[in-house]
Amino acid sequence: MATLFAPAAHSAASGVPVTWPRAVPLARVLTLADPLECSPWDVTVTVADVAAALSGQPCDHPEDEHVVAEMHGWNQWCVRCEARKIARYVLDGIPTDDPYPVSLDFGCLGWEPDWPLIDGNHRVAAAKIRGDKTIVVDVAGDLDVAEAALLGLGTVAGR
Numbered sequence: 001m002a003t004l005f006a007p008a009a010h011s012a013a014s015g016v017p018v019t020w021p022r023a024v025p026l027a028r029v030l031t032l033a034d035p036l037e038c039s040p041w042d043v044t045v046t047v048a049d050v051a052a053a054l055s056g057q058p059c060d061h062p063e064d065e066h067v068v069a070e071m072h073g074w075n076q077w078c079v080r081c082e083a084r085k086i087a088r089y090v091l092d093g094i095p096t097d098d099p100y101p102v103s104l105d106f107g108c109l110g111w112e113p114d115w116p117l118i119d120g121n122h123r124v125a126a127a128k129i130r131g132d133k134t135i136v137v138d139v140a141g142d143l144d145v146a147e148a149a150l151l152g153l154g155t156v157a158g159r
Contacts, residue, residue, distance in 0.1 A: 021101040021138035024150040026127050029135060032104065032149060033117035035125040040115050045082045050129055053080065053087035082122070089126030094135070098123075106141035106149065 033040075036047060053059075059080035102120030105113045117124060118140070127135050139146040147153040 018143070018147055018151070018153070020146075021136050023134040023136050026124075026132050026135045028150050028152075029102070029104070029117075029124060029137060030128060033115060033121075033124070034128065035117065035121040036128060040117065040121045041082055043079045043082065045079055045086065045125070047129060049079055049083040050086045050090060050125070053083040054090060059084055085122045086125045086129070089123050090129050093130070094123050094127065094132075098136070101136050101138045103138045103140060104146065104150075106139060106143075106145040108141045 030037075035041075036045065039045060057080065059078065100119060102123055103118045104116050105118045106116065107113060120137075124135065137150065139150070
């Protein structure tokens with residue numbers, strides 16, 4: 001019986017074994033999805049908002065996301081709450097043993113997501129502010145497209 005997913009793949013373009021998650025240039029991730037330029041949240045969070053959070057500007061909401069969601073409703077966001085989450089990663093960095101790596105979706109069979117960064121928006125924003133050169137990501141969808149976009153391996157027509 002064939003499996004749909006394998007822990008390792010060989011690039012069709014290069015024949016080089018490629019495994020995910022792996023460190024990739026942050027600049028390549030930012031060309032696909034930059035949470036500080038195009039907000040994935042219903043509010044726009046700026047570098048200045050994160051700087052305010054870093055300087056101790058208070059937010060009246062508790063840090064527990066579920067409590068905040070009950071206060072706001074699931075579809076309402078608070079700039080200060082989002083900035084506080086980013087600030088935490090700016091200060092502490094991204095854990096090397098993070099069990100939930102930043103994840104990007106590269107679509108499949110002609111379908112492409114509206115926003116490819118499916119997990120890790122706060123971490124990517126923090127890495128940008130920190131000036132990190134690389135970030136560990138996992139990918140879903142078309143691996144050839146992911147390799148071309150993130151690693152520069154091969155090319156994919158039409159993308």
